[in-house]
Amino acid sequence: MPRFILTVLVFALCGGVTSVSAERNLTRPPGTTRYAAMVKQLTALADFDKDHSKRLTLTSLGQSVKGRSLWMATVGHGPKSIFYLCRQHGHEPASTEGALAFLDTLVKADDDTPPAHLLDAVTVYVVPMANPDGSEVFRRHNSRNVDLNRDWLRRTQPETRAFYSALLRLHPTLVTDQHELYPDDARPDFTETAGPGSGATPEVIAACDDAQAVVQGALLAEGFGTVIHQVTDTHPARLAHRYISIVAGLPTLLFETNRLPGRSVGSRAAAQEQFMLTVLRDVAGEREQLLAEADAWRAAHPPLLASRHKAFQRPTGKPPVTDIQEKVSD
Numbered sequence: 010m011p012r013f014i015l016t017v018l019v020f021a022l023c024g025g026v027t028s029v030s031a032e033r034n035l036t037r038p039p040g041t042t043r044y045a046a047m048v049k050q051l052t053a054l055a056d057f058d059k060d061h062s063k064r065l066t067l068t069s070l071g072q073s074v075k076g077r078s079l080w081m082a083t084v085g086h087g088p089k090s091i092f093y094l095c096r097q098h099g100h101e102p103a104s105t106e107g108a109l110a111f112l113d114t115l116v117k118a119d120d121d122t123p124p125a126h127l128l129d130a131v132t133v134y135v136v137p138m139a140n141p142d143g144s145e146v147f148r149r150h151n152s153r154n155v156d157l158n159r160d161w162l163r164r165t166q167p168e169t170r171a172f173y174s175a176l177l178r179l180h181p182t183l184v185t186d187q188h189e190l191y192p193d194d195a196r197p198d199f200t201e202t203a204g205p206g207s208g209a210t211p212e213v214i215a216a217c218d219d220a221q222a223v224v225q226g227a228l229l230a231e232g233f234g235t236v237i238h239q240v241t242d243t244h245p246a247r248l249a250h251r252y253i254s255i256v257a258g259l260p261t262l263l264f265e266t267n268r269l270p271g272r273s274v275g276s277r278a279a280a281q282e283q284f285m286l287t288v289l290r291d292v293a294g295e296r297e298q299l300l301a302e303a304d305a306w307r308a309a310h311p312p313l314l315a316s317r318h319k320a321f322q323r324p325t326g327k328p329p330v331t332d333i334q335e336k337v338s339d
């Protein structure tokens with residue numbers, strides 16, 4: 010049988026679309042947090058919190074295929090809320106590390122000091138490890154070899170069902186879905202949201218668009234360059250950020266960190282953590298301040314590589330994206 014036909018047959022037998030994001034073997038970076046260590050850290054943080062600010066609650070949203078609890082940390086008590094979904098892909102460790110650092114800061118900050126003061130306005134929900142079975146073996150898929158971030162339309166897996174039902178129950182103001190690029194993917198860190206043509210409502214598109222622009226400027230002011238992508242097609246909404254914004258109607262920001270060789274997990278986790286904090290500040294009502302910080306940064310720095318980044322300029326009504334600064338890898 011000709012090789013091409015054989016390939017097509019194997020592709021079809023494997024379920025077609027799921028094979029597009031086939032597994033690739035990556036090595037777990039030393040020192041990254043595994044499931045048991047994550048549970049221990051969350052439990053220790055809850056114990057600390059009991060004797061201090063009493064801000065943190067741990068909830069299991071369900072169980073993975075292999076019976077691991079899908080932990081969600083809740084911090085704060087504001088009327089608005091953010092649902093941070095980290096690490097649907099088990100071999101993308103930076104969002105777990107960033108989320109644990111973010112939670113540690115939120116719980117241990119003194120009352121009324123940043124960022125604890127934001128927790129009167131916003132309730133924060135964090136799932137630091139959405140795919141614990143895949144994370145444990147450092148694989149992209151869950152233990153049934155399903156890519157969870159291609160499963161949102163049908164929700165065949167206990168993990169996607171658990172997160173979907175939490176979203177229906179909590180109805181957050183904003184959702185994030187946090188990932189990492191493959192080590193040979195040279196694209197810079199980026200956010201992606203529902204744009205015109207995606208099928209999301211005008212309200213959701215406007216909310217996504219505003220949040221994305223604010224987050225980009227604010228991250229830049231902190232030394233984290235990102236570019237902006239928007240969903241403008243009508244591909245089936247199998248990915249979380251597409252499904253949640255287009256079908257479920259909740260504004261959602263996808264965030265991806267680049268992991269070219271030489272950029273450490275620590276550096277990527279710092280970007281993930283800063284992204285989470287920036288989103289929190291924005292939803293908590295600090296948008297004007299974030300915009301002012303971004304303007305101040307731009308005023309102090311000449312536009313960089315304007316022509317190179319012309320492709321990323323926003324279509325209308327938004328400040329052009331001409332300044333991108335790569336975060337220095339450590």
Ligand SMILES: [Zn+2]
Pocket residue numbers: 097098101158187188189
């Ligand atoms: Zn991913």
